[in-house]
Amino acid sequence: MSIGTLYSYPQNPRSLKAHIAAKYVGKSVEEPVFDFPAGLQTDEMKELFPMAKIPVFKTECGKPIFESNAIAYYVAAQDESVGLLGATAYEKALVQTFMSFADNEINPHLATLLYPILGYYKFDKDAHTAAASSLRRSLNALEKWLITRTYVASEQVTIADIVLFCTMIPLYKMYLDTITRAPFVNLNRWFNTILNQPNVACLVTDFEYCEKAVVYDPAIHKPAAAKEEAKPAAAKEEAKPAAAAAPAADGKEKNPLDLLPPSSFVLDNWKRFYSNNSEVDSIKYFWDNVDLEGYSLWLASYMDNHLLKQTFMTCNLINGLFQRSDRARKYAFGSFAIFGEDNNSELFAIYLVRGQEIPFELADTPDLESYTTKKLEINDETKALVNAFLTWDDSIEGCSFASITNKKFNEGKIFK
Incomplete structure (x- = not known):
């Protein structure tokens, strides 16, 4: 009926x-x-x-x-x-809580992250970064709430579960890829539970979880208005004489980092030397050659260490960041280190990047929004820290992790 x-x-x-x-x-x-x-x-x-x-x-x-x-x-x-509205006054209040939560703590951040990709909004880097951070806090809150609960408001499915589930579908399809969603064990279990309810599964068919997050690309993801204006703009360009063409030979805009003054330090040469020589020799090469006017060093500290479980899962988390940072390889080198043990670990990284700010190609990686970043001033302490990240061995003279952690080094990975 x-x-x-x-x-x-x-x-x-x-x-x-x-x-x-x-x-x-x-x-x-x-x-x-x-x-x-x-x-x-x-x-x-x-x-x-x-x-x-x-x-x-x-x-x-x-x-x-x-x-x-x-x-x-x-x-x-x-x-x-049927019980969708909650059985008690408290459950009814929780139903309202999580319906509001979906609208106020999930949907706005989802829109900022995904709508530029869909062509609805103009991309804004600062707004994107803030939305990713806010969304992570919201997901952490849900993760904690669901530790002892199967559903969000009752012992059965309520309209709150339905609303929250539907709100999060685009996230699980486009943003929360295998690595990004890995720490949210309870939230993932809840989402999968709702997805497989008979009354849901008959409507949400052939659902596929995101394997690799969709990342905003200005060459592809343009606002609708920009797409509509593209053709007349192109027509005007064709009317111009050849001499008025873009200065780049291939017609592509140059990356601002390629327009910086030339540096005596060649990143590719450093990466090759580091790969083919001992750690001690690499430390000497690095400090003898690094140009800290053309490059800068950064400490990245993972913000959600309480969510880190098994070491192999943390390694997968790092691998996912590397995969989504491919565009930054030309401009960055990084060393990641896991400290501690299973269920009691910390994650840090040292980055060497072209220029004096973290490049867009790296900052735009969704995973990096889970880290705080701090530009390093060069002194004896930071030199010892960088040396330790290059060797992963603070027993070597001049190497020390002491400024960031008292936990023992467990495992590391290099971004190059």
Whole structure:
């Protein structure tokens, strides 16, 4: 029996909330093919839905409901005995808590991270970095909450689980790749539990977890307006004489780091020397040749050490960062070190980078947002720290990890 009509576009995760709720309460929701935004511009629809946003819902009596959470709640309320709204006053409050949490602590950060890739927003590096950090805090909060809980608000699925699950679908499809989501054991278990509920699985078919996070590329991911303007702009370019072409021979913009004054220190030469000589000889080569006007040294400290479990999992975490940092290899060298033991470890890294700031190619890597970074001033203490990261052995004279940790070195990896 249909309880109303939902107006949206196909595969909208916001609309999915109502459809899943309908499965639980044994009702159906009609969703006809809808021409958006033109379909909301009729006099009737303007009167019912003045905000002109989707999804919107018209009950069987013709009454309007907008906002996807409210629509899903209305559907869930069709049979309260099913328990989607919570059984006690406390559970009902938790249902409201996690519906709000999805809207306020997940969705805004998701939008900032993913909408530029989808062409909805213009990319903003600072906003991206802040959103990634805020999202990580939100995911950590959920991870902790779910340690002793199967569902977020009750001993069974509630509308809060449904809303939160639907909100997080784009994250698990595009952002939370194998390595990034690895620390969130309880959150992953919860998401998979909801995904495999019969009333969910029948609607969310052939779901594939993200294997490699989609990273913003300005050459590919342009705002819709920019895409529309691209053709006339190109036409104007064609009308120009050949002499007015871009200065680069291949037509590509040069990386700002390639425009820096030449450095006496050649990064590729250093990487080859480090790979083919002893650690002690490498230390001498490094300090004899490094140009600290053309390059800078940075300490990166992992912020979520409490989430690190098995050492091999931490190694996988580092490997994932390396894979997503390929664009930075031309401009950076790094040494990562794990200290301590399983379930009680710390993760640090030393980076040598071209220029005096962390390059965009490295800073834009989602994983690096899980680290605090500090530019190193060169003194005896920092030299001893850098030497220790080059050797992974603080028993060698002039090498010491003491300035960052008292834990014993466990395992390391080199980014080059």
